[in-house]
Amino acid sequence: MSDYLLKWENKNKVSFIIFLLVLFCCFTISKKSYSESAESVVSEGHSHEDINRGKRFFMGLLPFKSKDQSCVSCHIIKQVDTLNWNPSAMAIAMKYADKDFAAFQQVVMQPTGIKMEASHQNFDIGEEDLRTVKVYLNDLAHSGVDPAKPTYYNLILFLFLGLLITWGVVELIFLHKIKLKFIPLIIIIGAFGIQVRMIVTDAIKLGRQESYAPDQPIKFSHKVHAGDNGIDCMYCHTTVEQGKSAGIPAANLCMNCHVLIREGTNSGKFEIAKVVNAAETGTPIEWNRIHNLPDHVFFNHAVHVGSGKLDCAQCHGAVEEMDLMAQHSDLSMGWCINCHRETKVDFVENKYYEHHLKLHEDLKAGVIDSITAQDIGANDCMRCHY
Secondary structure, three states: HHHHHHOOOHHHHHHHHHHHHHHHHHHHHHHHHHHOOOOOHHHHOOOOOHHHHOOOOOOOOOOOOOOOOOHHOOOOOOOOOOOOOOOOOHHHHHHHOOOOHHHHHHHHHOOOOHHHHHHHOOOOOOOHHHHHHHHHHHHHHHOOOOOOOOHHHHHHHHHHHHHOOOHHHHHHHHHOOOOOOOOHHHHHHHHHHHHHHHHHHHHHHOOOOOOOOOOOOOOHHHHHHHHOOOOOOOOOOOOOOOOOOOOOOOHHHHHHHOOOOHHHHHOOOOHHHHHHHHHHHHOOOOOOOOOOOOOOOOOOHHHHHHHHOOOOOOOOOHHOOOHHHHHHOOOOOHHHHHHHHEEEEOOOOOOOOOHHHHHHHHHHOOOOOOOOOOOHHHOOHHHHOO
């Protein structure tokens, strides 16, 4: 018995030592990563207390009982799903990271532009406090914004349903506490059915990104350009009728208008200044792609828009009403096939389809009254997968 206890105590000691080593490694790694993230700021003579104090001023937590509007009420820190016209905290941090405090102070206390002058009209903050805000933004530019945390609601629900199924099985086979045997049976079938539905729904969504609307390097609004100002889609997307891709306009094309227009009604000067800077320096604007198809799928804009004469809204929705551009359709294979079945092709007097002699003869003879994309082979597998 004593030998058994001795072995048990030795195992506990070893386990405790391993636990301490793991804890020490985790602490060392986290401390190292934290010190590296703040290296640029701390090395300049600023402490973590300065950073935190600047963050509190930015978020309106200091000074106490302040009547002024907080910086974060306009300049957001985290990503949101609606278009905030004001520059984000990260955008400001990146722009002024390499500039001295005097330049930052001037733009805050002596703003230019109608929108900034109105929002900063009664802004009151001491120089030392503003310095801590600059320190916080410098640190933000170096460390970046914390990524959005994923939600686990579906996983928790799925596991809970699994527990219900397990309880129901145990009750039916071993416990026999409930007299009415159909109750646990109904719970098992219902929970399992919901689990299957969750699996099928999530499996169908794999690779699809309907309503996807990523942040862009410049807050470009299709509502302002295509809606309010009536700019035609093809003025910017110049290759949509001849190329596989619709094309993303270069900054030089934007400058056709913005050589004169330097301040937006909603965004002020901050966003347009990015376009001007890109054009003057020759730096391409790194737009984030919204509409993505799997690599094994071929799609050609020229066939649909140039030859088929489809309107852009048929796939992309009411773009002229979108401030924040988002994917309108799910772009699934079923969606494409149904479109080919239902969409009538602009067939008559269209040179692209003049070689379909039999179909033209049937149209003239009244045998058929219209042609769909499916009738000319759009749903053949090899059209998209070859």
